[in-house]
Amino acid sequence: MPHKILSVDDSLTIRMLVKRSFKNFDCVVIEACNGEEGLAAITKDRPDLIFLDITMPVMDGVTMLTKLKENPDLKTIPVIMLTAESGRENVAYIAKLGVRDYLVKPFKDDQLIEKAGRVLKLEPKPAAV
Amino acid sequence: MKSDSPKFDLQKTVLRVVPNxxxxMxxxxxxxxxxxxxxxINRVSAIIGFGGDTINGMIYLHFPESFGHVIAGKLLDVELGRAANDREINDAVGELCNMISGGLRAVLADAGFDTGMSPPSIIRGKGFTxxxxxxxxxxxxxxxxxxxVLDLEVHLKL
Incomplete structure (x- = not known):
């Protein structure tokens, strides 16, 4: 079964970059544009890993993360923050909410893969038959 | 600003953050x-506002429209296999402005100025100030x- 990775970001560019980073791996990347869509996607698809932005319309990443951690069925899903927010106090506050890792934008594909590889056993995409 | 905080050096911060x-990306x-x-010349400009208890500011990032195509092409074309449209250019330019703004705000935060920020807005046109x-x-x-040439304007009120 391919791993399911959820990218929650209001930027199409970032969601595309996440998708592109994992195109050679046995992964399916699901997209959500804000925290509300993210929570709906989590309930529907139960991803193995979430990349989460902070500043988004409708529902921001901190609110989504707080709601996720309040849900006993979902709170163990690993979350990696992928955000331009990097002030020490912000990072410390979010770390307390329980995230697996924190990647500050700008980023390279390799960094995403390396961070995901600490959480998931990434396998190459099987060759098409 | 906290008395034990490092001083915020805008020049040094911008000259590090923008090239990075x-x-x-x-x-x-x-x-x-x-x-x-x-x-x-026609340009695409991204704007992000930020503010806190003792500081307010705006960041304006201006690109020639032709460079907007280059940016969106580099970030998106591999997947799309076609030229980027205006929405995709706006998104790519806005996201770069978001990253630059994040870098500046991180240094501000470490200097004792915590700020929230707006999502990026885009202006297109020419000859405007x-x-x-x-x-x-x-x-x-x-x-x-x-x-x-990429231009960055930082408007700050301390």
């Missing part, structure tokens, strides 16, 4: 230059990126 964002070197853009209230300090930066 542009090179990391686009693999293009952004070199500081004194030459600003030609005001009569931007004015702030008189008590804002405005600083202009210019960067040569291959054949194009």
């Amino acid at each position: 964002v542009i090179f990391t 686009l693999e293009i070197r952004a070199l500081p230059t004194q030459t600003s853009r030609d005001p009569e 931007i004015e702030s209230q008189p008590d804002f300090e405005i600083t202009h930066f210019h960067f040569a990126c291959d054949q194009d």
Whole structure:
């Protein structure tokens, strides 16, 4: 079964970059544009890993993360923050909410893969038959 | 500002953050230059506002429209296999402005100025100038990126 990775970001560019980073791996990347869509996607698809932005319309990443951690069925899903927010106090506050890792934008594909590889056993995409 | 906080050096911060964002995301070197853009060419400008208890500001990032195509192409074309449309260019330019703003706000936060920020907005056109209230300090930066010039304006009120 391919791993399911959820990218929650209001930027199409970032969601595309996440998708592109994992195109050679046995992964399916699901997209959500804000925290509300993210929570709906989590309930529907139960991803193995979430990349989460902070500043988004409708529902921001901190609110989504707080709601996720309040849900006993979902709170163990690993979350990696992928955000331009990097002030020490912000990072410390979010770390307390329980995230697996924190990647500050700008980023390279390799960094995403390396961070995901600490959480998931990434396998190459099987060759098409 | 906290008494034990490091002083915020806008010049030094911008000259570190902008080339880092542009090179990391686009693999293009952004070199500081004194030459600003030609005001009569079409441009795509991203705007992000930020504010806190003792500081307010705006960041304006201006690209020639042709460079907007380059940016969106580098970030999106591999997947799309076609030229980027206006929405995709706006998104890519807005996201670069978001990253630059994040870098500046991180240094501000470490200097004791915590701020929230707005999502990016986009203006397109040519020959326009931007004015702030008189008590804002405005600083202009210019960067040569291959054949194009990227301009950054920081409007700050402390």
